[in-house]
Every structure is written in C-alpha cells, then in structure tokens.
Amino acid sequence: MKKLYIFTLSIILTFMFSLNSFAAPETVSVIVNGNALTTDTPAVIRNSRTMVPFRALFEALGANQIFWDEPTQTVMGSDGVTTIKLVIGSYDIDVNGNTITMDTPPMIINSRTMIPLSAVSSSLGATVEWNPVGYIATVTKGGVVPNVPNNISQIQPSQDTQISNPTQSNNAVLTPMNYGPITGYYAIEDLKRNKYVLNLGENGKAELIDINSKNSVQGTYSYNNSTLSLKVSNFNSTYTREDASYNKNNLILMKDNTNTTSGSTFVMMKISQDEYNKYVK
Incomplete structure (x- = not known):
C-alpha cells in the first residue's frame, strides 16, 4: 500500500498504518x-x-x-x-x-x-x-x-x-505565505495521536474519517485567509493556520484559538483523492 509521509520532530515518518507519527512528543x-x-x-x-x-x-x-x-x-x-x-x-x-x-x-x-x-x-x-x-x-x-x-x-x-x-x-x-483556498483532501493528526482523513469540500461541507474504524462524521467549515472554523466531531473550534515545510514536504499546523497550547490543535498534510477514498466505506 502506498504510504503517506508526515513529520515527527526532525524526520518524516509514515502515517497510515505506521507506528510513528507527527503527534506532539512527550x-x-x-x-x-x-x-x-x-x-x-x-x-x-x-x-x-x-x-x-x-x-x-x-x-x-x-x-x-x-x-x-x-x-x-x-x-x-x-x-x-x-x-x-x-x-x-x-x-x-x-x-x-x-x-x-x-x-x-x-x-x-x-x-x-x-x-x-x-x-x-x-x-x-x-x-x-x-x-x-x-x-x-x-x-x-x-x-x-x-x-x-x-x-x-x-x-x-x-x-x-x-x-x-x-x-x-x-x-x-x-513559512510566510499568502494563503489560498484550503479545499481538498488531508491526512490529519491531533495532539492525542488520533489519525483521520479529512475532506474539505468547496460547498463548505466537511467529512472526517477515522482511519482505524473508517467511521465518518459529517460537518461544516468556513475559511478566511489563515483562520479555519471547523465543526466536525471533536474538532469544533476556530484554528489559526501556520504553514511549515520539511524536506520539501508541505505541512499545515492548525492551532486551536480557544486553547493555543493544547485543545484540538492538529497538523495536516494534503493527500490525493485516491488516498482519501481508501478509507471511505
């Protein structure tokens, strides 16, 4: 199976079906x-x-x-x-x-x-x-x-x-940048090391899929420049975007504005629709 790569500390590690991830280290x-x-x-x-x-x-x-x-x-x-x-x-x-x-x-x-x-x-x-x-x-x-x-x-x-x-x-x-649209498919992980794939549709609809159970939850989102308002499952807050690059991989840190040091902060990386569809029941 093709693997998705994301970062933890100073290395890019495999995300799907791997033992390591980019979740907050202890x-x-x-x-x-x-x-x-x-x-x-x-x-x-x-x-x-x-x-x-x-x-x-x-x-x-x-x-x-x-x-x-x-x-x-x-x-x-x-x-x-x-x-x-x-x-x-x-x-x-x-x-x-x-x-x-x-x-x-x-x-x-x-x-x-x-x-x-x-x-x-x-x-x-x-x-x-x-x-x-x-x-x-x-x-x-x-x-x-x-x-x-x-x-x-x-x-x-x-x-x-x-x-x-x-x-x-x-x-x-x-990386400082002029943020464009955020629509698309993403692999994401929160601070508790929960892993999901996320679809942010052009119509403001969001779908979150747990990669282990493949259970999906429907929700909504809106996005303005660097602020994401997301309402789906446990992600029910506004988030400030910070882009990072690592070994030519583009990553997005979404910081929970209600609790910037913990909360439901998560990191995500863009993936293809084919990768996303592997977790659709």
Whole structure:
C-alpha cells in the first residue's frame, strides 16, 4: 500500500498504518544561551507546560546559589540579584519576596524535582521562545543572542504567526505565505495521536474519517485567509493556520484559538483523492 509521509520532530515518518507519527512528543529539547540543557531527566510537557529539572535550569541561568529543603519541599535559587522560591505542588512562586501565581506547579517526576521552564526563566530575567515544529524551547538571558547548535538555525517570524523569532530544526521552517483556498483532501493528526482523513469540500461541507474504524462524521467549515472554523466531531473550534515545510514536504499546523497550547490543535498534510477514498466505506 502506498504510504503517506508526515513529520515527527526532525524526520518524516509514515502515517497510515505506521507506528510513528507527527503527534506532539512527550519530551522537549531545551537550549539555554546557545547550549543544550543537559540533564539526567529530560524536559517533559505537563499541563501544556515544559517542565525541567530545577538544578540544571538554575545553573544554566547563573542562579548557582541553590538550596533544597526536604521537610517543606522547597527549592530556592539565586543569581545574587534575584532569588526565587518554589514549593512542590504550589502554584505560587516567590520572586524577591513577591508572590506570583503560576498555572503549573513544581512536581516530582522520576524522582526529580521538575519546575516550569517559562515561569522560572522569566523570573530570572530570561526570555523563552517556543518552536512548535521541532518542540524546542530556546531560553536567552541578559540580552545575549544564542549561539544556536549546528542542527538548529534561527528564522524570522511571518506576520501570520504568533511565535516571536522562533528557532527551528535543520529543515523545518514556518513559512510566510499568502494563503489560498484550503479545499481538498488531508491526512490529519491531533495532539492525542488520533489519525483521520479529512475532506474539505468547496460547498463548505466537511467529512472526517477515522482511519482505524473508517467511521465518518459529517460537518461544516468556513475559511478566511489563515483562520479555519471547523465543526466536525471533536474538532469544533476556530484554528489559526501556520504553514511549515520539511524536506520539501508541505505541512499545515492548525492551532486551536480557544486553547493555543493544547485543545484540538492538529497538523495536516494534503493527500490525493485516491488516498482519501481508501478509507471511505
């Protein structure tokens, strides 16, 4: 059977009847001032936030005064100017005596204390940029432009993307373009690794087919430049389009506008009608 190819992280993998896909990976690559953050426990996504081992992040950001209090489950780091304190399970972060509420608390993962990358980095005066294509978080402190490793290069954001100066994997690029019609046939996958084929007809009608059960659901859609309004099965939201190219393959990321970090965000790739018809009962 002819296979459909789509991406996951830095490679194009087979989509139909394959073991791998381009769904959101569980782990994240973290770059701090141009250097890969090396840890014995990898950065992971929890509650749509990147969690990293506290000691590795503190040291990478110059907060070398590090303390851990076992009875109170409190971790503290200081760079001599800013001191922050976090407590396992608490949504509050103490920054020089001021309390800020986070949306994800520190937690224990694989016997390691993991802290939210963005909240802690920002509290220590760093900025965090996110690349959704390669699942790479780039942290920069002190206005230093990162010396990005050889397999990652910087690109300028298009006007249609909400990502500010993202990094990218070697061949994956978010591409600025004047979006045309979106009608046609697509292979798609959501963040939960559910796989479908989707027909967006010229009449505003949408058909979604689960590739495993081949069950189909009818719905509707409308599209204006970079915004898709889709109402079919679990995809019932408006989505902002970001185009990506990888090894000359054209991919489309549809970000759920009601929940940009999770929700029903999905990736899709155009396919032929013949490929689509293989899943029509």
